[in-house]
Amino acid sequence: MSEDQKRVLEQQLWNIANTLRGKMNADEFRDYILGFIFYKYLSEKMEIFANDILKQDKIKFREITPKTAQANDFLEAIKEEALEKLGYFLRPEELFTEVAKRGMGNNEDIDQFDESKTNFILEDLQKILTNIQLSTMGTESEEDFDNLFEDMDLNSTKLGKTPEARNTIIAKVLTHLDKIDFKLENTELDVLGDAYEYLIGQFASGAGKKAGEFYTPQEVSKILAKIVTTGKQKLKSVYDPTCGSGSLLLRVAREVKDVAMFYGQEMNRTTYNLARMNMILHGVHYRQFDIKQEDTLEYPQHIDDLPFEAIVANPPFSAKWSANPIFTSDDRFSQYGKLAPASKADFAFVQHMIYHLAENGTMAIVLPHGALFRGGAEQHIRKFLIENKNYLDAVIGLPEKIFFGTDIPTCIMVFKKCRENPKDVVFIDASQHFAKGTQNYLRQEDINKIINTYQNRITEDKYSFVASLEQIRENDYNLNIPRYVDTFEEEEEIDLDAVSNKLVDLEKDIKTTESEIAKFCKELNISTPF
Incomplete structure (x- = not known):
C-alpha cells in the first residue's frame, strides 16, 4: 500500500469517527470508534482463520447456519482451535459484516439513511461484544480480553436521545467501516495497525x-x-x-x-x-x-x-x-x-x-x-x-x-x-x-x-x-x-566610531530639514514648530 493510499484510508476512518462525534468530546467518541474497529478486526481475523480450517470441507465459515449438516461439530472444532490460536471465538452470525448488513436493513444508500428501514441491532451488538469476552472464560487469554468493551455503552444518550436514533448512527458507522478493506490476509502489511495509531494520534491532538x-x-x-x-x-x-x-x-x-x-x-x-x-x-x-x-x-x-x-x-x-x-x-x-x-x-x-x-x-x-x-x-x-x-x-x-x-x-x-x-x-x-x-x-x-x-x-x-x-x-x-553545552551566541561587535559619525551626519540632516521647514513656514506666514 502506497503512502497516498494509507493517507486516504486514514482520512476515511477519521471521517467515519466524526460521524459519531455529536456532542461527545474527543476521548468519549474515541472509545466507540476504536472499539468498533477492533470488533471488525476480530471478526475478519476469525473468518480468515475459520475459512482456512474449513478448506478441506469446501465450505465457508459464514455459510454455516443451524441448518448446515454437522454445524455444531464444525463450530466446536473451530472454537477449540480459535481459543488456542486467537484467544477468542465468534460465531458466523456474530461477524462484523453480518451485523452491519442487518443494521443496514432495506436502505440502499448509506448517505440517505432512513431510520424506518433499518433493523434494530443494538441489543444483538451489545450481546456479541459481551460474548467475545465470555468466549475466553477459563482460557489463557481470559485476562487479555476481560472487559475490553466496557467503555462502549451502546445505550448512552450521547449516541442519540432515543434507541432508534442510537441504532441509526451505529448502523451507519458499521456500514461505513464494513466497506473498508484492512487487507488482513496480507500478513506483510499492517494497514489496520498503522491506521489505528493514526487515529490515536488524532484523538490525542484534540x-x-x-x-x-x-x-x-x-x-x-x-x-x-x-x-x-x-x-x-x-x-x-x-x-x-x-x-x-x-x-x-x-x-x-x-x-x-x-x-x-x-x-x-x-x-x-x-x-x-x-x-x-x-x-x-x-x-x-x-x-x-x-x-x-x-x-x-x-x-x-x-x-x-x-x-x-x-x-x-x-x-x-x-x-x-x-x-x-x-x-x-x-x-x-x-x-x-x-x-x-x-x-x-x-x-x-x-x-x-x-x-x-x-x-x-x-x-x-x-x-x-x-x-x-x-x-x-x-x-x-x-x-x-x-x-x-x-x-x-x-x-x-x-x-x-x-x-x-x-x-x-x-x-x-x-x-x-x-x-x-x-x-x-x-x-x-x-x-x-x-x-x-x-x-x-x-x-x-x-x-x-x-x-x-x-x-x-x-x-x-x-x-x-x-x-x-x-x-x-x-x-x-x-x-x-x-x-555542558554552550549555546551562547556572541553579539556582533559595534563600531563606535562609525556610530558616532552616523550621529553627526544625522544631526546635519536634521538641521538642514529644520531650515527648510522654517523657510516654508515664513512663506505661509505661520509660526515655525522650532
Missing part, C-alpha cells in the same frame, strides 16, 4: 491535557525506541511502566526483528483497555504481552518478573505519589537512602525502572527539565545514580511544545547498568532543532541527528558535549544542559 494519559508523539517514541535498541536485532523483553495506549512498546518492536515479550502497566482503566486492543490489532499474540492495570509506583504488578532488556517510559510529568516511608524498605528504593518527594514522582519512576532493568539492558525515560537540576532528595538520587552506580549514559534536551497538553520543554535521560563508556556522559541540546506548528514537532533529520550524536558520542559546538564524570561532580550533579 484531547488537550488528557492526551498525556495515553499518547507519546511518534517522533519522541522513535527516539526512545532507537536508543534502547541500539546494537540489538532481537529483544527478550520490553517494558513500559506507564504504557498508556501501548504505542511506545509497539514502536520499540519496529526497531528490531523480534520482541519475545511485551510488559506494561497502566493506571487508567480506559487507557488500559486501549493498550490491550492496540497490542492485538498489531498482531501481538495474547501470550506475548502482559499488560496490567494499577498504579505502577504504589502497586507494581511485574515485580516478580525477570529483569527487562529494554525499558521505555513517558510518565506523567512531576506527578504526585504517596512517598510513604514504608517504601524505604522496598527493594526499588531502599539502596538510595532517600525517596523522591511526594510532590514530584519523576525520580521514583527512574528508581522503579532501574530496579527492573537487566544488566545488559537500556532504559530511556522522558522527564521535565526540573528533574535535571532540582535540589534536595532529587539531587541526592542523581548523585547516587552517577557517583555510586555510574548508570547515567546520556541527557537529551527536547524542544518545547512537542507534547500534547503541555508547553514545557522536556528531556530524555538514558540509563545503563553496564555502560560501554563508563567515564563520561553525553549531553545533547536538541531544543532548537524542530519544525514549528500549533504543536511543534521533530523532523526526521532532527531525530537522525539526535540518534547519531548519542550512538557515536559526538561533541559538536552548540549542540552536544561529552562530559567527564569529574565535570559532573564539579557541577555538584546538576545536569542542566546549558552547564
